[in-house]
Every structure is written in structure tokens, then in C-alpha cells.
Amino acid sequence: MSLSYCVLGSGSAGNATLLTLEHDGRRKRVLIDCGFSPRQTALRLRPLGVERDEITDILLTHLDQDHFYRSWVKLVEHGVVRLHIHRRQQRRAAKIGLNFRHVELFDDDPWPLAETATRIEPVPFAHDDLGTVGFVIDHHGTRLGLATDLGSVPPHLFERFVDLDALALESNYDRSMQIASDRPAFLKRRIMGGKGHLSNEEALCAARRIADQSRLNRLTLLHLSRQCNCPERVKRLWRERAADLLPLLSITGQKETSPEFRVSAAGSRPTSPATGNGAAAPSTAPPRLFG
Numbered sequence: 638m639s640l641s642y643c644v645l646g647s648g649s650a651g652n653a654t655l656l657t658l659e660h661d662g663r664r665k666r667v668l669i670d671c672g673f674s675p676r677q678t679a680l681r682l683r684p685l686g687v688e689r690d691e692i693t694d695i696l697l698t699h700l701d702q703d704h705f706y707r708s709w710v711k712l713v714e715h716g717v718v719r720l721h722i723h724r725r726q727q728r729r730a731a732k733i734g735l736n737f738r739h740v741e742l743f744d745d746d747p748w749p750l751a752e753t754a755t756r757i758e759p760v761p762f763a764h765d766d767l768g769t770v771g772f773v774i775d776h777h778g779t780r781l782g783l784a785t786d787l788g789s790v791p792p793h794l795f796e797r798f799v800d801l802d803a804l805a806l807e808s809n810y811d812r813s814m815q816i817a818s819d820r821p822a823f824l825k826r827r828i829m830g831g832k833g834h835l836s837n838e839e840a841l842c843a844a845r846r847i848a849d850q851s852r853l854n855r856l857t858l859l860h861l862s863r864q865c866n867c868p869e870r871v872k873r874l875w876r877e878r879a880a881d882l883l884p885l886l887s888i889t890g891q892k893e894t895s896p897e898f899r900v901s902a903a904g905s906r907p908t909s910p911a912t913g914n915g916a917a918a919p920s921t922a923p924p925r926l927f928g
């Protein structure tokens with residue numbers, strides 16, 4: 638029985654994370670978001686030894702282009718994959734032509750994913766008008782929390798992201814780079830105004846608090862802005878403010894796929910590389926920082 642995840646890429650040009658859930662000798666492959674074209678997704682899966690048609694389900698955080706690439710509409714229509722969308726997104730999903738025969742709508746309540754009995758706990762957040770959804774994936778007691786495009790950190794994040802073994806959280810922008818950028822004022826307001834993205838500081842503070850009420854052995858940062866962030870700044874911030882969490886930390890990027898992170902249950906920090914593409918780093922070694 639195991640849970641592992643691999644960030645196929647993350648940023649404003651596309652987001653997708655592969656989940657691999659093993660139980661009773663059966664393996665299920667699920668995507669959280671599908672922000673790359675089906676072809677690009679297949680290319681990113683191949684080095685992991687995974688074929689695109691192994692993906693049975695896609696959990697969507699929201700329907701923005703960088704989280705749902707429109708060509709997936711056809712694959713959903715043909716029943717190749719089953720899409721799970723929050724009910725709040727239903728009208729928008731209809732507008733972009735999704736056929737609801739292969740779409741499962743969920744509310745704020747947890748539900749079991751077919752075949753593996755993995756419990757999916759949705760956590761709604763503010764993001765633009767329709768909001769977005771984070772997930773706690775509880776695979777028989779091993780728990781991964783993933784949250785991106787939060788806009789701000791609501792108190793209920795800390796009520797739901799508890800007892801996690803792994804955390805994947807957006808760390809979108811460096812505040813001083815955002816302010817100094819030549820972006821138009823309305824865009825800066827959208828990003829920094831509580832319904833856009835989390836800054837590096839906000840992400841670190843949230844991760845710190847979640848770590849204190851969890852048993853993390855993996856911590857992954859998502860959705861770094863190419864224009865207004867810099868992995869070096871992120872590393873420096875974490876070195877100064879959360880050095881104890883550094884051995885767990887990975888920073889993902891837009892172009893490259895992360896290693897496949899195997900999540901260990903009940904606080905045991907992994908000592909061996911994750912399986913998959915063979916490129917994974919031991920988490921007890923100095924941090925592998927991507928992007």
C-alpha cells in the first residue's frame with residue numbers, strides 16, 4: 638500500500654501532478670489538474686514509465702487554462718478519463734463544452750475514490766470569482782495535502798490540513814519582485830489582493846504551521862511565478878526561517894518534471910530514493926531544489 642506523487646510541471650503555463658495509489662496489489666493513476674495538452678502530458682509521463690491511458694481520473698482544483706487544458710474536453714467526452722469538479726464550477730464547465738456523462742461533481746464533503754477507497758477531502762479557497770479547491774488525499778491513513786491558487790490563507794486551511802505526511806503548496810511570488818515588476822496595477826492587485834496567489838512569505842508561514850500539526854516527510858512548492866519569483870530567493874528564505882524543514886523541501890518548475898515522491902505514513906522520514914524515473918533524491922540528504 639503506498640502513495641506517491643510527481644509534479645509534471647507547475648506554473649502559470651501549466652499545472653499537473655500525478656498521483657499513484659497502490660492498494661492490494663492494484664495501482665491507480667490519477668492527475669490533480671491537467672494544465673498541459675494531452676500530448677505534452679504523455680511526454681512528461683513517459684520517463685516515469687507511465688502511459689497516458691493509465692490515468693483514470695482527474696481531480697480539478699479549478700478550470701483556469703493553466704489547470705485545465707481545453708483539449709482534454711474531448712478525452713472526457715469519449716470516456717477516456719473521468720473528471721471530478723467542484724459543483725461551484727458546473728456552469729463554467731458547461732460553457733467550455735464539457736460533457737457531464739463523464740464528469741463527477743463534488744461538494745465540500747469528502748468522498749471515496751473508486752477502486753482504491755482513497756478518501757478525497759476537498760478544501761475550498763477564494764480565487765477569482767469561482768474560487769478553487771485544495772485536496773487532502775487520504776490513502777489508507779497516508780495523507781497528502783495539495784493547495785494552489787489559494788489567494789490567501791483562510792483559517793479553515795489549518796483545520797483541514799492536519800496530520801499530513803506530505804504537503805504541496807503554492808509559493809507564487811516574491812513580494813518585492815512583484816511590487817517592482819512592470820506589471821499593470823490591476824494585475825498586481827489581483828494577484829496580491831487575497832483572491833490571487835500566495836507570496837513566498839505567506840506560503841512559508843502556512844507550511845510552518847501545517848508542519849507543526851503534521852508529521853511531514855515531503856514538502857513541495859508549486860506554481861512559482863517566472864517573472865516575479867526566483868528559486869534562489871525561496872531557498873534563502875527557507876534557510877533563514879525554516880532550516881529544519883529544508884531537508885524535506887523541493888521546489889518545482891514549469892519545464893521540468895519533479896522526481897516521484899513516495900510518501901511514508903506516520904512520520905517516518907524516507908531514507909531511500911523514491912521510485913519512478915530514478916532521478917529522485919534521498920530526502921535526508923541536502924534538499925533537491927527544482928526550478
Ligand SMILES: [Zn+2]
Binds near residue numbers: 648649652701786860
Ligand atoms: Zn494557476
